[in-house]
Amino acid sequence: MADTRRVAVVTGGVGGLGEAICRRLADEHFTVVALHQPGNGKVKDWLATYKAQGYDFGSEPVDVSQFDSCATAMAAVRKRYGPVSVLVNNAGITRDASFRKMTLDDWNSVLRTNLDSVFHMTKTVIEDMLTLGWGRVINISSVNGQRGAFGQANYAASKAGMHGFTKSLALEFAKKGITVNTISPGYLRTPMVTKVPPEVLAQRILPEIPLGRLGEPDEVAELVAFLASERSTFITGANLSINGGQHMF
Ligand code: CAA
DSSP states (O other): OOOOSOEEEETTOSSHHHHHHHHHHHHTTOEEEEEEOTTOTTHHHHHHHHHHTTOOOEEEEOOTTOHHHHHHHHHHHHHHHOSEEEEEEOOOOOOOOOGGGOOHHHHHHHHIIIIIHHHHHHHHHHHHHHHHTOEEEEEEOOHHHHHOOTTOHHHHHHHHHHHHHHHHHHHHHGGGTEEEEEEEEOSBSSHHHHTSOHHHIIIIIGGGOTTOSOBOHHHHHHHHHHHHSTTOOSOOSOEEEESTTSOOO
16 A cells, blocks of 8 residues: 655754654654765664664755755655655754854855755745645744854854745745744754853853753654644744743743
């Protein structure tokens, strides 16, 4: 019998927050395809480890900063698994530097990977969702897109830009069965955050978090799973904060 489960695609799906999202969506019975950077040598073992635990993830290499790479990857996904119902735009990088030290390359690489990617990926799957008459686009932004952060002019701009995109698409597709939302996590226990200098983390960041700890990727994945589900029918154009109280507005 053909697999009639919905297909969910997660960019930056191998490792970090993306990995938790993949697991949680699979638990919700989606067919999950983890997109990852071309040349990531860990993918084979990663897939095998999860397969042994009962998670049969698909995977596809993609450079999300390049439109053609996204189009090629999504054509392969569609051919193998069918039309895509859920897109989680999760891939992101940091190149933190105070503004005077930030190079044009720091700016361009972060904007292209974090923000251009959202256009590229959504553009290549939206027709699937329109054909199905059902879809969920979930953009993973950041608390620092909501409030700014010292040393993150590039990252904060890219993450704030995502939500403008979310709101516009939410308007355009509201009547087509497609919801578009942003999630803005705070500081999570992921490799991206553990790259922050330890003294900055201990002295500046943790004291700002009322809950007194980093968030867990699984806590954010839970919210993604809810937004991706049939239980979430009246939420669109939202920017949902999940940051341990670090930023309230
Ligand atoms: N607030 C105020 N002042 C700060 C500051 C802060 N958060 N961080 C540094 N400064 C000050 C220093 O005290 C120092 O002051 P003095 O010159 O008076 O001594 C000055 O800025 C140092 O400036 P530099 O340009 O020399 O900075 P640097 O090269 O030492 O490094 C930095 C600056 C790269 C921003 C470094 O502090 C850093 O990595 N900070 C963490 C940035 C951060 O939070 N990144 C988040 C990554 S995780 C993520 O992004 C996930 C997510 O979505 C949340």
